[in-house]
Structures are given as structure tokens and as C-alpha cells.
Amino acid sequence: MRRHLSTVSKHVPSRGVYPLGFLVASTTAGLKKTTAPDMALVVSDRDCAGAAVFTRNAFAAAPVLMGREVIKTSGDAMRAVLVNAGCANACTGAQGIADTRTAIAKTAASLGLKSTGSTLMLSTGVIGVPLKMDRIEKGIDALSASVTKASTASHEDWLAAATAIMTTDTFPKLRSKEFSVNGKAYRIAGWSKGAGMIHPNMATMLAGIFTDAAVSKPCLQAALSHAVERSFNAISVDGDTSTNDTLVVLANGAAGTKLIDDVKSPEFAQFQDNLTEFAAELAGLVVRDGEGATKFLDIQIENARTFEEGKAVATAIAKSPLVKTAMFGQDANWGRIVCAVGYSGVDIEPTKVNLWMESKNEIVHLFKDGAPHQVFDQADKDKAKRILAGEDIVIRVNLGLGKVKAQMFTCDLSFDYVKINIDYT
Numbered sequence: 001m002r003r004h005l006s007t008v009s010k011h012v013p014s015r016g017v018y019p020l021g022f023l024v025a026s027t028t029a030g031l032k033k034t035t036a037p038d039m040a041l042v043v044s045d046r047d048c049a050g051a052a053v054f055t056r057n058a059f060a061a062a063p064v065l066m067g068r069e070v071i072k073t074s075g076d077a078m079r080a081v082l083v084n085a086g087c088a089n090a091c092t093g094a095q096g097i098a099d100t101r102t103a104i105a106k107t108a109a110s111l112g113l114k115s116t117g118s119t120l121m122l123s124t125g126v127i128g129v130p131l132k133m134d135r136i137e138k139g140i141d142a143l144s145a146s147v148t149k150a151s152t153a154s155h156e157d158w159l160a161a162a163t164a165i166m167t168t169d170t171f172p173k174l175r176s177k178e179f180s181v182n183g184k185a186y187r188i189a190g191w192s193k194g195a196g197m198i199h200p201n202m203a204t205m206l207a208g209i210f211t212d213a214a215v216s217k218p219c220l221q222a223a224l225s226h227a228v229e230r231s232f233n234a235i236s237v238d239g240d241t242s243t244n245d246t247l248v249v250l251a252n253g254a255a256g257t258k259l260i261d262d263v264k265s266p267e268f269a270q271f272q273d274n275l276t277e278f279a280a281e282l283a284g285l286v287v288r289d290g291e292g293a294t295k296f297l298d299i300q301i302e303n304a305r306t307f308e309e310g311k312a313v314a315t316a317i318a319k320s321p322l323v324k325t326a327m328f329g330q331d332a333n334w335g336r337i338v339c340a341v342g343y344s345g346v347d348i349e350p351t352k353v354n355l356w357m358e359s360k361n362e363i364v365h366l367f368k369d370g371a372p373h374q375v376f377d378q379a380d381k382d383k384a385k386r387i388l389a390g391e392d393i394v395i396r397v398n399l400g401l402g403k404v405k406a407q408m409f410t411c412d413l414s415f416d417y418v419k420i421n422i423d424y425t
Contacts, residue, residue: 011285016155016176019187019212021045021254024153025146026164029139031086031125031132037164039136041143042208043080043111048250050078051221052120053228055245061090062100063123067246070104074117076217078250081208082107082143083165084136085193087125090243099131106137110144122206122246124167124193162191165206168420169193173285175278181270184257186213188278192232194286205232207247207282213271214253216261223272224249231279234311235287236318236410249275287409292416295327295393299408302398309346310399310406316344317395317408324413330388332357332381334366341397352400359387359394 023043031038052071054064070078082103089096104119113119123131150157162172176189194205215223224247232247253259260267288296299317304310317323322336334355342348355367364383365373373380387393 011173011288012159012171013155013174013176016158016174016189017178017187018153018155018158018176018189019210019252019254021212021252022153022189022210023147023150024157024161025143025150026157026160027139027142027146029084029135029142031084031135031139033086036166037160038085039139039143040083040161040164041080041107041147042161042210042250043147044078044210044250044252044254046252046254047076048078048252049076049215049217049220050074050120050248050250051217051224052246052248053224055243057243057245059091059243061088061123061127061244062092062096063089063121064244064246065097066100066104067120067122067248070117070120077114077117078120079113079118080107080111081120081122081248081250082140083122083124083161083206083208084131084139085124085165085167087123087129087131088127088244089123089131090127092128092130095130099133099136102133103131103136103140106140107144110140111147120248122165122208122244122248124165124206124244127243158189158191162193165191165193167193168291169289171289173282173289175281175285177278179274181213181260181274182267184255186211186255186257188213188274190278190282192282192286194289205245205247205286207232207279209247209249209275209279209282211249211251212254213251214255214257214259215251215271216259219260219263219268219271220249220251222263223268223275226272227276227279229311230276230407231283234280234314234408235283236315236408247279284409287411290411291420292414292418293411294391294414295412296391297327297410297412298392298394299410300394300396301406302396303402304346304399304404304406305402307404307406309401310404311408312346313341313344313397313399314406314408316340317397318410321413324410327388327393328412328414330385332366332384332388337395337397338367341399346399348399349401354398354400356396357384357387357393358396359390359392362387
């Protein structure tokens with residue numbers, strides 16, 4: 001049986017605050033083995049600035065190859081994001097490219113949009129299987145009809161779209177909020193999917209973020225590049241990266257505020273901070289739904305020389321099977337963590353390294369200045385036991401080398417991870 005960290009209701013919002021000018025629809029096209037929804041569409045009622053980051057896997061899927069082209073040619077005229085689950089359309093050769101082009105063109109035509117540069121397609125599912133284009137095209141017809149009739153998008157519409165893009169996920173990953181930049185109010189919403197094959201750069205992960213802020217394309221791409229290194233490129237479930245990873249952000253300016261078009265402005269800095277925080281929350285949901293996961297691990301690195309070095313240490317800990325299995329077994333084996341710090345590739349000064357494990361209410365100092373903490377009595381052992389019995393665990397490492405922080409989110413590695421992945425196809 002598939003296990004996950006918590007009950008579905010704990011992480012699924014019952015309401016939201018959504019950006020102006022976006023319409024959302026979902027449908028069942030018959031792409032999954034089940035009768036669950038498997039296609040979604042988000043459309044802006046006006047042109048958007050669009051930015052995206054994609055997988056670095058050499059076997060990038062057809063939608064990724066096409067997506068890179070769309071982002072280059074879109075200018076500030078992005079309008080729609082089409083998503084299908086159940087088939088990744090990866091390693092499908094020329095036919096995969098042709099099918100993606102057909103789906104994008106049909107979506108644009110159905111919505112009355114420009115044939116190029118207006119529509120991005122995202123796909124997820126089994127690798128090496130071509131799209132069933134008859135079902136895709138019927139799905140596009142249904143989605144286009146839904147958004148054409150709609151005047152606004154409800155919370156239920158957004159949640160249904162987040163549900164439609166799921167594969168091995170156990171709950172839909174949706175977030176929304178209102179934020180302010182220089183005293184002006186904006187709204188942002190987004191969904192993500194992913195539970196396995198999760199590791200930078202990036203993962204078997206799709207995500208879309210949509211805002212009614214007015215942001216130029218160069219500023220949006222710069223903010224996204226910053227945000228992704230601190231969110232979707234800072235999570236790991238199993239150390240595998242996939243062929244379809246895409247994170248897209250659309251900004252349509254429907255809030256009616258001044259354009260953010262200077263990366264040196266305070267408005268840009270505020271927008272970037274809000275986007276980063278929002279992306280990190282969405283990315284954290286992916287880890288919480290890690291295949292077979294029972295623990296959510298927050299790896300915090302303090303006093304690194306640079307962000308890159310801090311992240312390298314955090315990544316070494318986060319991807320270590322020995323650390324992850326120890327967390328599953330509720331074993332406070334700090335030696336595995338220290339070992340990962342040591343092989344991270346960063347020039348470490350062992351006598352400056354300190355290590356703590358924490359929960360919301362308790363903290364225990366396990367390793368001090370390069371040696372076991374000498375005052376580790378029965379009370380500390382009991383604390384460690386309680387911390388490891390919980391769902392959320394912080395592993396905090398102070399390198400003593402500088403003043404920079406870095407962070408990774410990961411989960412434990414359980415028996416169920418193996419069970420889930422031995423019969424995926």
C-alpha cells in the first residue's frame with residue numbers, strides 16, 4: 001500500500017486567493033490507466049511575460065524541447081499552459097516532436113491565439129510511449145470549451161487542475177496567496193506534481209506559477225532563476241532526475257500596477273523574494289509526497305563560505321541513502337550525516353563543524369566542534385528519540401566557515417519506495 005507523510009486533507013487547501021485574469025479547466029481524456037482526470041489548461045485573458053526552467057537530462061522529452069523554443073519566441077505574448085498526465089512523450093523521437101507541435105497548434109487555434117509563442121505544453125507519465133493523439137485532441141476540445149464559457153476561475157477549478165496532473169502523487173499540490181510589493185497588492189497561485197525521480201536539476205516534476213503582477217520577461221526569468229535554486233533545485237527524494245521537468249511562470253499584469261522592469265530596483269527584490277518563498281512552499285509539498293515517505297527532512301546549512309558550497313553540503317546529506325534510511329529507522333546516527341558533509345567536495349575544517357537535530361519543540365546537539373557532544377546524557381537520548389518519531393525533522397549543520405546559509409528539503413527512504421517502483425509500468 002502506498003504510504004505518505006500525512007492525510008491528504010492536511011496539505012490540500014479548502015480555499016484560495018487567485019490571480020486576476022486566469023481561467024483554468026481540467027478534463028478526463030483517457031490517458032491514465034484509471035478514469036481520473038488527466039489534462040489541464042490554464043489561460044490568461046491577456047498577454048503574459050513567460051519564464052521557465054527545464055530539465056538538464058540529455059534525454060529531454062519532446063514537450064521540453066518544444067518548451068525551450070516557445071519561451072525563446074514568445075516575447076511578452078504567452079497566453080496558455082497545457083498539461084497532460086499519463087504519458088511523458090519522452091524518448092519518442094520525431095513523432096513525439098510532431099505530436100507536441102500538433103497539440104500546441106490545436107490549443108492555440110481553439111482559443112483564438114497566435115500559433116507560435118503563445119502556448120506551452122507540459123507532459124508527465126511513462127517514458128517511451130507516444131501520445132494517444134486522438135484522446136489528446138478531444139481533451140483539448142473539452143478544455144477549450146470549458147475556459148471559453150467561463151468568466152472566472154474558482155478554487156475548485158484550480159484544485160481540479162492540480163489533481164489532473166498527478167501521477168504517483170497522493171494529493172494535489174496547490175497553493176495561492178496575496179502579497180505586496182511597495183505597498184501594492186498582487187496575487188499568485190501555482191500547482192506542482194511529483195513524488196519520485198526527484199533531485200536537482202530538476203526532477204520528474206512539473207510546476208506552474210501564475211501571478212497578476214506586471215513583470216518584464218527579463219526580470220521574470222531572473223527572479224525565477226534565483227527562486228528555482230532555492231526551491232525546486234533544492235529538493236531530493238531519491239537522487240534521480242527525469243526527462244520532463246518544467247517550471248513555468250506567467251505574469252499577466254492584470255493587477256493593473258506599474259511594470260517591474262529593473263532587476264536593480266527594490267520592487268524587483270521584493271517580487272523575487274515573494275516568488276522564491278512561494279516556489280519553496282510548492283517544492284516542499286513534492287517532498288512531503290515523496291514515494292513511500294514517512295519523514296520530511298529540512299537540511300539547514302549555516303556559516304558556509306558561499307551559497308554554492310552550502311548547497312553542496314546540503315545536497316550530499318539529502319541524497320545519502322544511509323542518512324535517509326537512518327531517518328526512516330528513527331536512528332540518530334549522526335556519523336552518517338557527518339560523513340556526507342566530509343565527502344561533499346567542500347573544503348571542510350572538521351574542528352569547526354557542529355550538528356543538531358530539531359523538531360518544532362525540541363533540539364539536541366549531537367556533534368560539537370568536530371567531535372561527539374560530550375554532554376549527551378539520557379535526557380538528550382530521549383529528546384532525539386522523540387524528534388525522530390515525528391514527521392518533520394530539521395538537520396542543522398554549522399560549518400563555521402563564513403556567513404552564508406543554504407537549505408535542502410528531502411525525505412526518508414522506506415520499504416514502500418521500493419514497492420512502488422518495482423511495478424510502475
